[in-house]
Amino acid sequence: MASEITIKDVAKQANVSVATVSRVLNGLDRVSEKTRKKVQKVVKELNYVPNTMAVSMVTKQTQMLAVVVPVFENPFYTAVIKGTVDVASQEGYHTVVFSTNDNEKEEAAFFMSSLKRNVDGIVLIGAHNNPEFYQSINKPVILVDRYIEGSGLDGVVIDNFRGAYESTKYLIENGHRQIAIISGPQTFNDGIERYRGYQQALKDYEIDFIPEYSKQGDWFEDHGYQSMKELMNLSNPPTAVFAANNMICQGTIKAIRDLNLQIGSDVSLVGFDENTLADFVNPRVSVIKRPTYEMGIHAAEMLLQRLKQGEKKDLVPRKLTLGVELLKYGSVKNLGGEINA
Amino acid sequence: MASEITIKDVAKQANVSVATVSRVLNGLDRVSEKTRKKVQKVVKELNYVPNTMAVSMVTKQTQMLAVVVPVFENPFYTAVIKGTVDVASQEGYHTVVFSTNDNEKEEAAFFMSSLKRNVDGIVLIGAHNNPEFYQSINKPVILVDRYIEGSGLDGVVIDNFRGAYESTKYLIENGHRQIAIISGPQTFNDGIERYRGYQQALKDYEIDFIPEYSKQGDWFEDHGYQSMKELMNLSNPPTAVFAANNMICQGTIKAIRDLNLQIGSDVSLVGFDENTLADFVNPRVSVIKRPTYEMGIHAAEMLLQRLKQGEKKDLVPRKLTLGVELLKYGSVKNLGGEINA
């Protein structure tokens, strides 16, 4: 509908060549103040907007970034998106968003699609965990949250190990010795590091690891719900539980309610990541807070920086690790008892 | 990085002209089976992907859709996005997402940006409420949720009036006469219709409208929280409350908890839109369920249909209204009393 106006129209109207119009548009070359004014006036009058596709064809730059996430429904991902979009738009970049459903096939589809070609760089929460896949991407990519060692890419992650370690330590310091973990798969650094943090804390405080207290599954609410029920039905149930992500934590909270138990008195709970229910229940559930929005910010900044650097390939990958914070509320009962270490 | 391979490379490798390659690529023209095979083989070997920008320049089609929403953080909007993306990708369209922060300026910025030029059509949850703004958009647009009469655009909405009416009626049928509403601004059809539905139900059952029971504000949680507190502190507090959206409903639930009241027994509650807390509390809060994902689906389908129709401008705008459903749980106390009508 309605044919768009082009640089030629501007040139004609201003009585100059298209080259001149291009010059004032990009503010590069020396153009007489008079012509500049004249052109700018016409641009305004005609409401001229350059055709970015034509520009891209010759400049090989699209001024577009992509953010690729598993799903849009998780607040963590939307926070990352928001962080990226905010930085990008400030720097004159548009952002397109793509979701992979955390599925390797769909992610691969993105990287083979034209969409990938149409962006200058990518912020990615990846579904693959083989370095080779990432190595084959010939565009700047910043990995967020999940970092793949050997991918050769930059990344922004949080200190998963420390978060899990501190959570577990906090429980131990409150006298707990029977501490369960409900976690996701050990596929990426997030699952692996959180599990490792939990284990290390037990080890450091000389607490035996009890396999029954370790519930591995997916990262979704139902896993948290079912696991919590199973744990509490054990002949010797744990006194405390570490829920390794936001969805799992919500599941555990629902299970605790359905079991007619009281958080903090009947069973202690610490979650990884803030979530609506942890915030709502009374007492509030202690959680590891991680800088989600900031992760998006940093990822975009790293990406833009890579873009500025251009072709200089002799660059080592950078991994930025952001700290986490344990928000202590009333969900952990102090069992007394001595604390070693 | 790594110069992409072009149609010329394919042509050269296959010993044919670029025109021929173009033909087999688009499967349009008559090409001999032999050449077709040959070209397809080379395309595969070289892993050739056409440069969509070059294609777009000549076809004037980008195969891209935009979804413009206020924010990504609201599950309602992400559901709409998901619906649109699903349909679009099935039809070979990519989708870019843009957020306006529900701000007229930012929305206008999108429509002046190059991004708008780069998409074939737009699914929009608009921030403007003046028809003129929408009339000036020379691209197919489908309005979702908020419909602007006189915009001349297609739209997909839900039956806000009925949802509010049924909610209020449900309360009335359970013997309530002192029914409050906590609502958002009366700027768009959503706020207006829900308020109207509430009023109409009162009127139909000959219940006096009490201004004190009507709390107008924004659509956010805090408005729900504060308003609920104010309502319950009235010398003659309402026996039931209708919370006109998901965020407001969450706020009321928190307020009820902080007031140490019991949902269903101390005060009855019906919310518009499902939400995490309504689902969590005991008893669950009755809510109006609306087909969010389906709204995205329908919007995308309408848009794609418009795209197929092309330039035929002599088309009347279509507004599709989807029904809503009242999910009844235990949050409404039966006060007995007779029901007229």
Added chain:
DNA sequence: TTGAAAGCGGTACCAA
């Protein structure tokens, strides 16, 4: 059935 070439809307080099 196939190829040559114009043109989409810009940029940037080379001349003037």
Added chain:
DNA sequence: TTGGTACCGCTTTCAA
């Protein structure tokens, strides 16, 4: 300081 023009990668007439 300005203009002419080749070119970016592709589609699409027009001829062969």
